[in-house]
Amino acid sequence: MSFDFEHPPCDPVPALQTWLEEAWSNANVPNPNAMTLCTLATDGAPSARIVLLKDLDARGAVFFTNQQSAKAGDLAADPRVALVLHWDNMGRQVRIEGSVSRTTDEESDAYFASRHPMSRLGAWASEQSKPCTDRAELLSKLEAARERCGNPDDPSRPPHWGGYRVSLDSIEFWQEGEHRLHDRVRYERLSEGWGAQRLMP
Secondary structure, eight states, rough: OOOSSOOSOOOOOHHHHHHHHHHHOTTTOOOOOOEEEEOOTTSSSSSEEEOOOEEEEEEEEEEEETSSSSSHHHHHHHEEEEEEEEEEGGTTEEEEOOOOOOHHHHHHHHHHSSSSSHHHHHHHHTTTSSSOOHHHHHHHHHHHHHHSSSTTTTTOOOOTTTEEEEEOEEEEEEEOOOOGGGGEEEEOSSSSSEEEEEEEO
16 A cells, blocks of 8 residues: 555655556556546536546646636636546545646647647537537538648647646545445645545545
């Protein structure tokens, strides 16, 4: 076990990065960076979907998306979010709570450039979360995006597409235990450093 629940480390971020690395190295864990993102709609209703964690450091957890999507509208109205990473085959889960801020243009450009050219064209074609008549309409928009791009083999980043960084206000580590006696430690960010508390399963 890479996390000592009896003697939690002072800083949870390196421990979380280690868990991520271990999930990536485990062939039985599909999409180890898949995480549930929960937002609050303008009417206060919760809304959840899966996004991909693309970076994690002391500044926060980063994902990228269309910034005109339904989730982006939620984030504009209320930046508070919750994230869950769940690695079922490893019996582990991490919960993160914090507030979002946008990544820099340079960060968004760098990640966008790493995507497959067709995925980049797709970001131009899709009006994410908007109604769509059928797949033919989507493919038509993809072809139109290809024709609009000066270089379809190297599309630039759309101005409405970019990243969000979720601050690490709280982090909870969960490890499956025998007879459902799971191990849990929750961290809360303080004015200086972190506070840690063990929780009942």
